């Protein structure tokens with residue numbers, strides 16, 4: 491979807507329709523020991539809010555103003571605090587050794603990966619889940635660049651300790667999930 495479509499997507503949503511946090515986070519809650527967290531392209535904040543509930547000081551970024559607004563009002567309603575920022579990930583400075591955890595769910599921008607690595611503190615964790623190219627039958631390059639190839643994610647993070655990696659294909663959707671630690 492383009493930016494305008496994402497804006498409309500979140501304008502059409504209410505707080506009650508928020509998706510639950512991703513199971514990669516909820517099923518690995520024992521790893522969520524608090525500190526600083528960044529949620530890349532957070533959407534309306536399902537994961538950012540969960541991380542805040544787990545005790546993280548969370549910065550969540552999305553380019554869609556309507557998404558950030560929804561995250562902000564939901565946080566207020568749940569008495570949670572998140573730093574919800576409207577910005578383009580490609581021009582946002584992630585900083586150096588700022589975060590104990592970076593969450594990247596269903597958003598793929600390969601050029602951000604070195605910045606994600608740099609922004610993590612030593613021993614910091616990255617939780618990454620996104621669609622893989624196995625899920626599409628057509629080869630449209632406009633879509634392909636947003637899809638990770640099989641095994642590509644672990645290759646991109648080969649200098650990290652891979653704590654968990656799984657790829658699955660279910661119907662027309664294929665997903666890669668990874669938890670990796672900066673060494």
Ligand SMILES: C[S@@+](CC[C@H](N)C(=O)[O-])C[C@H]1O[C@@H](n2cnc3c(N)ncnc32)[C@H](O)[C@@H]1O
Pocket residue numbers: 496497509530531532533534535536537551552553554557577578579580594595596597
């Ligand atoms: C599929 S949604 C994923 C949202 C969230 N990570 C989740 O898993 O629920 C993709 C999000 O990426 C955001 N997005 C797309 N391009 C972006 C960019 N360049 N900078 C920041 N956000 C962007 C969209 O606005 C949208 O909210």
